[in-house]
Amino acid sequence: MEMHQVRYFLAVARTLNFTRAADECNVTQPSLTRAIKQLEAELGGDLFRRERPAGLTELGQRMHPLLKQCYEAAAGARSLASSFKSGEIGALRIALTHSIDLCLLIPFLDQIKRQFNRLEFRFLRGNGREVGDMLRKGEAELGIAAELDPNWERLDTWPLFTEDFQLVVNADHRLAGQDSIDLDDLRSEQLLSREYCEYGLRLNTVLREHGIDVGHCHEISSERDLIELLEAGIGIAVVPDTSRIPQTLKRTSVEGLDARRTVNLYGIAGRERTAVASAVMRMLRGTDWRQFLEKSPAA
Numbered sequence: 001m002e003m004h005q006v007r008y009f010l011a012v013a014r015t016l017n018f019t020r021a022a023d024e025c026n027v028t029q030p031s032l033t034r035a036i037k038q039l040e041a042e043l044g045g046d047l048f049r050r051e052r053p054a055g056l057t058e059l060g061q062r063m064h065p066l067l068k069q070c071y072e073a074a075a076g077a078r079s080l081a082s083s084f085k086s087g088e089i090g091a092l093r094i095a096l097t098h099s100i101d102l103c104l105l106i107p108f109l110d111q112i113k114r115q116f117n118r119l120e121f122r123f124l125r126g127n128g129r130e131v132g133d134m135l136r137k138g139e140a141e142l143g144i145a146a147e148l149d150p151n152w153e154r155l156d157t158w159p160l161f162t163e164d165f166q167l168v169v170n171a172d173h174r175l176a177g178q179d180s181i182d183l184d185d186l187r188s189e190q191l192l193s194r195e196y197c198e199y200g201l202r203l204n205t206v207l208r209e210h211g212i213d214v215g216h217c218h219e220i221s222s223e224r225d226l227i228e229l230l231e232a233g234i235g236i237a238v239v240p241d242t243s244r245i246p247q248t249l250k251r252t253s254v255e256g257l258d259a260r261r262t263v264n265l266y267g268i269a270g271r272e273r274t275a276v277a278s279a280v281m282r283m284l285r286g287t288d289w290r291q292f293l294e295k296s297p298a299a
Contacts, residue, residue, distance in 0.1 A: 005039040006071045008032045009047060013064055016053040092276045095124040095131040095140035098196035098222065100263065101244050104292060105144075108283045115279060128198040135268055141277040143266035144284075147198045156269045158281075161289035162262045163241040165203065166251045170233045176250040183210045183256045191217035192226055192235040199261045203238060206259045241293055 011021035012032075022029040040047050047060035056064060092112070096102065102123065113119050124131075124140050132148045134140040135155070148155065167186070169175050175185060191207070191214060194200045204214040218235050220226045223243070229235055231248050238254070240261060245251060265284050267273070273281070 001039065001042055002035075003071065003074050005035045006067050008035050009039060009060075009067055010064075010071060012036065012048060012054060013056060013060065016055065018054060091120040091122065091274065092280060093122045093124070093140045093142075094277075094280070095126065095134040095143045097128055097131055097145040097198055098125055099146065099194065099198060099200075099240070099243075100144050101223075101242055103244050104242060108280060108287075111283065112276060112279055116276065119276065127196065131266075135266060138271075141267065141271075141273055142281060144263065145198060145266065146261045146263055148264075148266055154269045154271075156267045158265045158267075158285050160263050160265055160284060160287075161293060162260055163293055164253075165238050165240055165257060165259045165261075167236060167254050168230060168239050168243075168245055168249050168251045169236045170230055171248055171250050172233065173236065173250070175236070175252065178252050180253045180255050183212065183254060186212050186236070186254070190235040192229055192237040193217040193219050194223075194226060194237065194239065195219050196221055196223070197240075199240075199259075203259050206257070207238070210256065 008021065008025055008027070011024050012018055015021045015024065018033060019029055022032040025032060036047065043059065043063065045059040046057050047063060049055045049057055092109075094105075109121065122140075124134055126134065128145055128148050131140070131143045131145050132152070132155070135143050135148075136152070144160075148157075167175065167181065175181055175189075186207075191212070193204060193214065197203070204217075207214050218229065220229065220237075226237055226239075227246065227249070230237060231246070238257070238259070239245075239251075242263075265281065267277075267281065
């Protein structure tokens with residue numbers, strides 16, 4: 001069944017005249033008649049009574065709503081595809097690890113919305129392995145993470161920025177308000193371990209090397225849980241500079257803590273990208289990220 005056959009059928013069903021239907025479809029009447037006969041042969045029966053005026057047979061009446069729905073769906077698909085191709089409509093599918101704050105993308109999303117009349121966002125979350133799988137399967141076009149599997153040859157990687165880690169505590173904590181502290185100040189504290197962060201194990205190793213007990217820390221599985229526990233005064237945490245915290249918490253630098261992570265943008269080499277993904281990629285790679293990293297330690 002061809003879409004032009006369905007279009008000719010709908011035109012005859014509407015005009016009840018083969019000649020007017022041919023004019024409407026901008027084809028000759030023999031061409032239109034031949035196409036409808038081919039459709040009838042495929043469906044196994046006559047669709048029209050060949051008399052004046054033409055009329056639908058019982059089979060034609062039953063097929064009319066189905067063929068109309070089929071044709072409208074195909075026309076809608078073509079229109080949607082054309083809109084995507086022309087840039088009138090776009091979709092952004094981006095995967096982020098749990099440790100990446102979405103607030104980093106907000107300024108870029110606001111800019112990209114102005115470039116497309118209709119824009120759909122799809123944000124996916126996972127750990128480093130899961131984000132890599134989303135990229136491989138095509139569920140996401142771009143990924144943002146501190147670290148993914150480096151052994152996959154089709155993974156393109158563009159470093160965005162490198163950031164330090166700082167201590168975050170409740171505003172009423174004894175360490176709050178200090179511009180900086182020493183690692184020794186952490187030895188008597190209960191740590192909250194960010195298990196969802198791809199850099200978490202490496203950070204715990206650094207702390208352990210400085211004599212900090214990470215064997216009895218509280219293991220946290222989400223940023224929201226971390227914030228709630230910190231606000232309740234249950235433990236302290238070491239988090240990246242770009243992690244957003246409420247005013248009820250305070251951050252301070254830790255002297256002697258040699259821990260940094262690089263946040264990367266990921267894509268699949270050789271895979272065609274949508275106009276939206278390409279625009280976002282250019283924005284992220286061309287940004288001066290110092291504006292996001294120059295924070296007051298007490299912010």
